Amino acid sequence: MRPLAPQVLCHTRRLAFAVTALTALAGGSGAAAAGAQQQGFPHERHQGLFPLCAGCHEGIPGSDSASFYPTAATCARCHDGEQQVRVSWSAPERRAHNLRFDHRVHAGRLERGGDPPVECTGCHTPEGGARMSVSEDIQLGTCFGCHEHQAQEHLVDAYCRTCHTPLARSGMSLSFIEALPMPADHEAQNFVLEGHGSSASADWRRCATCHTADRCAACHVDAARPEIESLEYAPAGMELAMMTAYYPKPATHDEAWFDEHGTQASREACATCHTQDDCTVCHSGSLPVRAAALPRADQVLAPGAGIEARAPASHASLFFLDVHTALAAAEPGTCATCHQESFCVACHDGPSNGGYHPPDFVARHPAAAFGREAECANCHSTEAFCRECHQESGLTGFGRLGPGYHSAGAFWLIRHGQAARQGLESCISCHKQTDCMQCHGVAGAFKVSPHGADFDARSAWERSPRTCVACHLRNPLNGSQP
């Protein structure tokens, strides 16, 4: 896994936000503007003039936003320069919020004389205050005085949509969003890995209170899952906090899992964090079907966890090159996970700089060729590679009467049998079959049998009669013509 990026959380613990939001709502405006207007308009000084709140705020009971506030003309009825000094007045702009509060519902209860009756002052005036001592701060307790809060902790186990609209519909500004309080359960150490998914599955609407689907899609490669699609994306123009993808490594992803991950791979299991591109970091051949089911990075918003290819632990051994053949033969599919066939061919049939042999190996290969720790013929055709090169270097077999190459020991010709049986592959890197048949065939000079004491002539004849005939010219068992 690549290093974990620090999580950028848009939550804070500033619970004051709720107070502020309610304040704004109570004043029919955003919090800050509302506060300023409260200070600008001295409600208490006018309390004797206005018997009803709706006299000025006539639009609030009917949720007619155009008449939430009085107009400047309304003020000028008194503040006309004669009765009272002129004043300037403009209604504050309504700020966005995410509360589901509807004045009409409460106003209806007021008109119907509900029990208990809901007066404006019930929410907007501090307890014990004068009738128009409109408070800047509306406490949550004001709501909960009538609405019993079912949740033990407001931010954790409340049924959010009772009071809140989804963030995507709120139109809240970035500063509001960044000031949203973070529920306590979000602070759990494994919340991202283990908590948030089940929580979202249980009630995605809770997530939608503070998050748009953009937050999910910032990390989730597969954002098409139902829990995420249920959330709404932010509308155009809505500014959101910067979201950096965060991909903690699950505890399940240990070495044993690494060996088995292919069998468990699926879009459902992997595409939360991984794009197809993560697979192709290691899977260098044609993409496995399970990996192909994952979306590509250019198809999704999330960057994906991003992984680095790494070699299995076995590759760290200084002797791995020597034992890799057995591993490759026992588990060929394991190699093919990361290595294309051309990777093998680069050494096994490569243009010689594949890296298997040390530099200048060709000049000192005789010991390795005689010792045969590895089977040269796995990569090199004895005839087409060894013999061709030897011939070009001047090492050519000339039949039974050697020209001097094997002259290091006396009587080489009559004592070569042991060497041939011990290193026959080395012999044929220079000699053709006909070189040997000059003596060993029935038509040869000496008719020396090359077969050992346990040679099963009948079995050989049954399996490959044409090879027997090459030296014997006829059936060696009964002398008949083939």
Add this chain to the structure above:
Amino acid sequence: MTRSRCRWSLDRRGILMPILAIAGVTISPRQAAGQAVRGWVGTTVQAVGLRPLVLDTIPASQVVRDESGALTYEGQPVSCPTASQCTLYGVAARETTVAATQDVSLTAWGWGVQGLSLTTLLRGRARAGGDVAWPRSDDAFDMILGYAQLERGSIRVRAGRQEIRSGLGFPAFDGAWASWSSRRYEVSAYLGRSLARGLREPANEALRPLESFIPDETVHLVGAAARARLSAGSATARYQREIYADRSGLVSERGSLDFVSNVRRARLTGSVDYDFAFGRVGKGRLTVMMPLQDGRWMVEATARRYVPYFQLSTIWGFFEPVSYSEAELRGSWSARPDLALWASGGWRTYGETNATTVFRPLKDEGWRVGAGARWELGDGWSMDGSYRLEWGPGAFLSSVDLGMRYHASDRLGLSAHGTTFQQVEEFRLGDGRAVGGGLSADLVLTDRITVAGGASVLRHRDGGTRSTSPWSQSRAWSSLRIGVGEDPGLSQRRMRR
């Protein structure tokens, strides 16, 4: 050397098909979702300059007999097949040759058919100059791989030119391969026209120009394998046979068992094959690898049996080569995170050859030892040094190698190496020491383009004889590798290197 050209027409079709298919995918104006091509193109150019051996003839009158009774000329033993003339090897004038290899490796998938892919590896060769024929450089084109694969769930099917990497080597064939796999088991079977071992070309066509006796007959290959992957480890059993197309005889019939098992902290790997055609056990290997002290020590013990394998289509197998058995112990020690030391030793003995011996028999045992170290010096420097000694029938080698690498940056690596060795080839003349060294560099130009190159020289100082310095040579090489197609992981893999 003359090589058959008739296979060109055959291979041309094989080459063109995957090229056209992949080109169609690549340039198609309407690509299907998930469609992609991935691969690489690599060019390697190599040059070598050396003095080949040549057979020389001298009058017998110039030959003298040395203290051991051998006939020599200026200290070099000679062979005198006639009373008047003797022959010996000398060295010719220096020759230089340049060979180029062009590889194109592509895998393509898509077309809206889930699990369908095409894989091809094409190789072009050319000899750019010089008188020394570089091995196989007269083969202008090879399609080393070229197959279509369909993967559907647990089923995979391939058709085309392919190869099997197995305990029986690398059999290549033109044909079909199919497998079914579950989480723990896999069975596969394949059949097709067999290709020559180590050549990936039709055997009879490829080898007939090189060998006096190669049957002119197509060979069919058929095989099957079963693999089990259990908690105790993995094992693969394989059976394979080659027969002449006209069923006139068997070419080979072999089986193999390969396994790997983790027993606590130890890893056990083993392989053995059996030659049904000749009725004898083939190669075998059993290795136990054990990490100790949290992996700081790695101990590896190997028992090995080696016997060459030959097809029934040649006479070599009927000469009944004997096996050797070897025991080898190797260990490495990570003394510090930046320093690793290793040492190894092995001893082998050959089976009874039942061959005639005159005067004294040849050696029938051999041994090899080695030791080395890897040291990360820091600041991008690292060193690698080793000493190896091998002494067995046919050859003796004592060599020292030292390499140094400097990572100038994430993209540029510089290397230097030096070597000196003494070599004796027992079955022929030749005893000498060589000293050499070289420089190389590799540069990651972009995430997808890497260039590398190097040069080395080797100077042979013979053991006091007049004759030869066949190991003296100069070499140079350069390579260019370009990743093509969609491979998001390519850059990361390259950078890690």
